[in-house]
Amino acid sequence: MNPPCDEQDSPVIPPLLDEYLAYLISTRSLSIQTQQHYRRDLLALVRCITIQNQNKISDAALTGLRSQDIRYFIARLHGDGLSGRSLARMLSAWRGFYRYLIRHHRHNDNPCLDVRVPKSPQKLPHALSPDEAAQLLAFNPADTLATRDLAIFELFYSSGLRLTELTQLQSADIDFNEGTVRVTGKGNKTRIVPVGELALRALQAWLPLRNTWLAPGETALFLSQRGHRIHPRTIAYRLQQRARLQSLDDRVHPHALRHSFASHLLQSSGDLRAVQEMLGHSSIRSTQVYTHLDFQHLAKIYDQAHPRARKKPKSD
Secondary structure (H helix, E strand, O other): OOOOOOOOOOOOOOHHHHHHHHHHHHHOOOOHHHHHHHHHHHHHHHHHHHHHOOOOOOHHHHHOOOHHHHHHHHHHHHHOOOOHHHHHHHHHHHHHHHHHHHHHHOOOOOOOOOOOOOOOOOOOOOOOOHHHHHHHHOOOOOOHHHHHHHHHHHHHHHHOOOHHHHHOOEHHHEEOOOOEEEEEOHHHOEEEEEOOHHHHHHHHHHHHHHHHHOOOOOOEOOEOOOOOEOOHHHHHHHHHHHHHHOOOOOOOOHHHHHHHHHHHHHHHHOOHHHHHHHHOOOOHHHHHHHOOOOHHHHHHHHHHHOOOOOOOOOOO
């Protein structure tokens, strides 16, 4: 029995695919994490071809694929347990690779265009209640490490940043006078997001201590104890530790704080577009998922507020 397409040993990477991965790094301004996701998803395609071709892989095997081959690979991966969401992301990476071949290597067609993935039930990220968020952040830091952690957690919850966005912050990105943070998000897009008073206080407490750790030439806002930019996994681990210390569910992770930010802000303001802008979403549909909104709720608001939504009942 063949192993799953996404769980074999690392395959040999054909030159065309290696070239495309280098292209993504040099021209797309992708984060390290996004680069890793692309690589993993494209290697899954290579593994599927390797299984189909009895451990043989080449540029010709990549360029010779047809739509029925892609459908077979998707079906196999689904049978191996991958969700519709994971398969959709993977198929998107494959489509991008074939678009590159068409543009730069005069490839004839994109075999992924007409392929669909199985739908999965939509799962909303775990969010804290406002009381749980307050409980998580209700601690007095006793040392430099805890002071750094509080600044990180407060900024997450105050401004709704992605984990990668937070780790990439420079000390100069915080404007204490304006109470804002400059964030570089997906696609190298920059946005300005408000920072709450408690987060600003936590940051002001951290900055003098940061200087005692700072390695020469380092500009990152949040540092490891060695004085260099903190790793995302370290943040996730420290957050889980803190959640346990605060008697909370250990499922608390950075994305849960981002989701809690969006949910609580929307509950208070009802301004979906503002939340979308602060989260850095290109599509409002993404914001609806984060904030627990369903279409019926949106439609009700629209019908009540928009002058051309529906005819209002005539009064006698």
